[in-house]
Amino acid sequence: MNADAASLVKVVRHESHVVEVVLDRPDAMNAVSTALASALRAAAEEVAADESVRAVVLTSSGEKAFCVGADLKERNSFTDDDLRAQRPGNRAAYRCLHDLAVPTIAAVDGYALGGGCELALACDVIVASPRAVFALPEVAVGVIPGGGATQLLVRRIGWSRAADLIFTARRIDAEEAYRLGLADRVVAAPREEALALAAAIAANSPVGVRNAKKAMRLGQDVPLDDGLNIENECWADTAFSADRAEGVRAFAEKRPPQWPGWAARGGA
Template sequence: MSDDAAAREPVRLEVEDGVAVLRLDRPKVNALNADLQRRIGLAAAECGERDDIAAVVLSGGERVFAAGADIHEMAGLGYPEMVARSSALQDAFTAVSRIPKPVVAAVNGYALGGGCELALCADVRIAAVDATLGQPEILLGIIPGAGGTQRLTRLVGPSRAKDLIFTGRFVGAAEALAIGLVDQMVAAEDVLPTALAWARQFVGGPALALRAAKECVDRGGDVDLETGLQLERMQFAALFATEDQAIGMRSFLEHGPGQARFAGR
């Protein structure tokens, strides 16, 4: 593919020095139509499969993360069509949430509806000071359909999630930070550099341990404590079969903490 053709792709995966930027580029506001959703799912799967990717940054660019679903595409659909379409939508976003590596969303501008739901699929969210987030689907006579009622509730709690979903109101970055919807607020020009810096710390890290930690946290939150502890115990023990465990413990004994150079195996 030529550079010009690649530049026109609505979803691009740009990998440099172990960090992937999964970039949305569908002018003007990255409206999430069916094609964009499908491409996001495929890019997420590729991030999980590639050994040269240690961490992932989700970005919509400098002006907007994603302003929501493509309403022009959805407005004429009925129940039979949306049954199939909603399944594909959730599958695409679930693929992002299941990338077995650290994922950070770099949120500039608007992250509304499906855009907010996509950001919720990341492990960490870094927002511009002038970013705006929300789940305004109720204003269209519908509800969030790409994980908003579930991931938002797990992140900020049921009362705050209901407030945002019932009213459809937008929240600025400061309020989003206060309620735990985002994890860090920085100047607009610093969003992507800050996200990249967060992602880079995992390059050369213990890839299998990071994968196990993410699975324990994510899957453990959906089960009872006893089952979650069993999952943790099994993952903990399994890591003693890895080369990284031997490297990490040997390095600790010989050089102290934080000096290990892991093999990713």
């Protein structure tokens, strides 16, 4: 990836093992170009490789938009072959974000349209400002959502509500997004709220949090018995870890735990 592409997404490290991934193409309202998708994939891979990271916040630069989705100006000049060539990289960008092992929080201010809405949906929690506007307008321009919304939105808010938004391509404000369950919190300062939430998550056992997310993700679409078996496997990986041993000691000694963390799991 060249330097110009890398500058489109910034990785900012905060205290308490929190990482902020910033979409940084404000002149285009953070539209997802081929280069931005590549930069986002690289940022997600960097975060995934760092076992010290405990929570991720996805934010954006600029005042008008979180992300307005696919860069249609770029695509206007595409041939069919160009579009086919772009597709794997775009899919990988959304999937890398969705597949992060640590909790992810989207801080949405302004427009979250199309692929921008899908980037938020790829996260575990969505914190929105009152100015946020969500939409999946793809059918209005002759395509369908391709960054996961046909699957993730249904799982998040249910079939009929997802059908309403996807089939009509209509825009909704933050209040309706919250009522539908698309947004989890609506606050005046979503970035600050998301960072505070990430810090609260990061204060807990890294092994426990990762395994809780793993159990929830792997168990959500399987029969209950299979899901409970997944939970048991994740429980065992946590219960016999150094984090569990430290958590019990810290509780008994009435002090904050000093978590060994994910890299030290299994060494109770």
